[in-house]
Amino acid sequence: MQYQLTRRTVLLIWxxxxxxxLLVVVSGTFKTTxxxxxxPFGPPRQLTVHNYAEVLGGGxxxxxxxxxxxxxxxxxxxxxxxxxxxxxxxxARIPGWRGWLIYGFLVLGMSVPAQANMIPQYVLFDSLGxxxxxxxxxxxxxxxxxxxxxxxLTGFMKTLPREIYEASSVDGAGPWRTYxxxxxxLSLPSIAAASIFLFVISWNExxxxxxxxxxxxxxxxxxxxxxxxxxxxxDYPLLFTGVIIxxxxxxxAYLFLQRYFIAGITAGSVKG
Amino acid sequence: xRRAHPALYLFPVPALVLYVIFFAVPTLQALQYAVTDWxxxxxxxxxxxxxxxxxxxTNDDLFRNALFNNLKFMLVVVIFQTLLSLLFAIFLxxxxxxxxxxxxxxxFPTILSSVSVAFxxxxxxxxNFGLINTTxxxxxxxxxxxxxxxxxxxxxxxxxxxxxxxxxxQMMVIYIAGLQQVPAELYESAELDGAGRWAQFxxxxxxxxxxxxxxxxxxxxxxxxxxxxxxxGISGNPPQPSLDILSTRIYLTFVNSRFGYAAAxxxxxxxxxxxxTLLQRRAVRLTQAQS
Numbered sequence: 001m002q003y004q005l006t007r008r009t010v011l012l013i014w015x016x017x018x019x020x021x022l023l024v025v026v027s028g029t030f031k032t033t034x035x036x037x038x039x040p041f042g043p044p045r046q047l048t049v050h051n052y053a054e055v056l057g058g059g060x061x062x063x064x065x066x067x068x069x070x071x072x073x074x075x076x077x078x079x080x081x082x083x084x085x086x087x088x089x090x091x092a093r094i095p096g097w098r099g100w101l102i103y104g105f106l107v108l109g110m111s112v113p114a115q116a117n118m119i120p121q122y123v124l125f126d127s128l129g130x131x132x133x134x135x136x137x138x139x140x141x142x143x144x145x146x147x148x149x150x151x152x153l154t155g156f157m158k159t160l161p162r163e164i165y166e167a168s169s170v171d172g173a174g175p176w177r178t179y180x181x182x183x184x185x186l187s188l189p190s191i192a193a194a195s196i197f198l199f200v201i202s203w204n205e206x207x208x209x210x211x212x213x214x215x216x217x218x219x220x221x222x223x224x225x226x227x228x229x230x231x232x233x234x235d236y237p238l239l240f241t242g243v244i245i246x247x248x249x250x251x252x253a254y255l256f257l258q259r260y261f262i263a264g265i266t267a268g269s270v271k272g
Numbered sequence: 273x274r275r276a277h278p279a280l281y282l283f284p285v286p287a288l289v290l291y292v293i294f295f296a297v298p299t300l301q302a303l304q305y306a307v308t309d310w311x312x313x314x315x316x317x318x319x320x321x322x323x324x325x326x327x328x329x330t331n332d333d334l335f336r337n338a339l340f341n342n343l344k345f346m347l348v349v350v351i352f353q354t355l356l357s358l359l360f361a362i363f364l365x366x367x368x369x370x371x372x373x374x375x376x377x378x379x380f381p382t383i384l385s386s387v388s389v390a391f392x393x394x395x396x397x398x399x400n401f402g403l404i405n406t407t408x409x410x411x412x413x414x415x416x417x418x419x420x421x422x423x424x425x426x427x428x429x430x431x432x433x434x435x436x437x438x439x440x441x442q443m444m445v446i447y448i449a450g451l452q453q454v455p456a457e458l459y460e461s462a463e464l465d466g467a468g469r470w471a472q473f474x475x476x477x478x479x480x481x482x483x484x485x486x487x488x489x490x491x492x493x494x495x496x497x498x499x500x501x502x503x504x505g506i507s508g509n510p511p512q513p514s515l516d517i518l519s520t521r522i523y524l525t526f527v528n529s530r531f532g533y534a535a536a537x538x539x540x541x542x543x544x545x546x547x548x549t550l551l552q553r554r555a556v557r558l559t560q561a562q563s
Contacts, residue, residue: 007363021392037401083287090283094276102284109295115522116538119531120298143294146287175279204385206501225387229508236395243388254383
């Protein structure tokens with residue numbers, strides 16, 4: 001009895017702590033600064049899109065940053081999935097220490113923080129003319145997310161029964177054919193889980209855009225958002241509007257892909 | 273089927289090529305830069321041996337400040353995030369409809385960008401118009417009002433609270449996965465032995481979820497060292513000294529064109545993370561042994 005009371009109280013408090021700031025942000029995007037300060041918790045007096053128009057179309061060019069982010073995120077997630085799944089497939093099928101060696105080497109990158117190698121990376125990208133470029137950003141995203149992708153996908157592909165590989169080679173399918181017509185379709189759940197993960201990381205990536213991008217027209221969303229900080233200082237309604245625009249795709253995608261994510265977990269547990 | 277088809281060795285090649293050129297080699301180069309005085313632009317540089325590292329360790333107030341801020345931040349985040357996520361996981365383990373809904377809600381902040389979370393908490397903490405001080409004023413508790421981030425002795429702890437809000441739901445999900453692996457029979461037999469709720473936790477749950485605890489603590493620690501975006505978002509670029517942590521310090525040294533010195537900082541940074549992670553692993557193992 002006492003346990004249930006404690007449980008409910010704790011869960012209620014944390015729910016309020018999560019929900020209230022989020023509601024303040026959403027309703028704040030429809031308020032003026034004065035209205036937000038005088039009644040932060042209340043509903044907006046009117047549903048004006050004034051703040052949205054200013055953030056998207058004003059000097060900040062958040063709309064341009066949005067397009068840049070879409071280009072960088074989509075291209076880097078797709079290519080990371082391609083390269084990562086190819087590598088994971090090879091690793092899962094190469095027996096003995098050779099497979100483990102390739103795996104260990106690639107996955108070791110997960111434990112190297114970005115700050116540890118960003119300086120030589122900057123020098124390298126700069127010498128190749130890939131700083132201040134969206135291609136450079138996509139490339140660095142691919143490189144830094146490959147280790148975790150190989151980790152997730154290899155873990156899944158190793159659970160696929162060996163007979164699948166053997167049966168397909170008896171049928172005369174080469175390794176390449178087996179990869180795209182058998183292993184990839186079967187790995188769809190883990191690909192979906194990995195793509196959610198990669199999408200969130202790439203969309204929210206701040207450090208490398210901050211290092212690489214000098215030209216305001218090439219800013220991505222997190223970098224544009226960070227710039228708001230200096231530009232608007234305490235004009236919270238505009239900051240909040242930036243937050244909503246930055247988060248919208250990821251929230252929508254998460255709601256949509258969550259089903260695949262859950263399906264992935266259940267499909268993965270029916271492995272043997 | 274013992275021997276792999278030779279073509280299989282081609283599959284990891286594209287990933288390996290990119291990884292070697294753009295990740296592995298730069299990581300090794302960081303070690304090389306760390307013993308130079310390179311400024312990032314000059315064609316030549318001098319090897320200065322261990323002098324960067326010895327200056328960092330003995331005679332660099334900025335680095336020391338960032339180190340201590342980071343350790344304080346880590347301590348608060350690891351303790352509170354681990355305890356809260358475990359508590360919520362225990363409360364929400366059963367797959368009832370309300371539990372599933374609350375899990376989704378608690379997990380939600382994790383998917384936001386750090387800069388977004390930073391803006392939210394900047395407003396929560398705003399000394400004049402922020403959510404906390406406004407609420408305190410409204411209920412007549414003006415004496416409890418605080419400048420929050422303006423209080424340089426405590427600012428880092430306030431940002432740590434924001435980090436806990438941000439990622440507790442993520443750790444909760446890891447714990448729930450661990451809790452659902454614990455066989456129900458263990459609880460049943462413990463109950464038959466007359467074990468109360470606390471004893472069941474102490475002698476069944478805690479030892480059984482040790483692997484999850486190890487993952488949660490390791491993950492949380494690494495996040496505390498990578499809280500770069502949150503700090504920059506909440507404090508601006510460059511951040512105020514009371515919020516400078518190691519990752520922001522390395523970045524600032526780098527943008528000030530002291531590439532060699534920044535590389536030395538990053539090498540120490542990597543070693544520190546490795547050392548802290550190892551220590552924690554031993555600590556977690558010790559608490560298991562006692563159970």
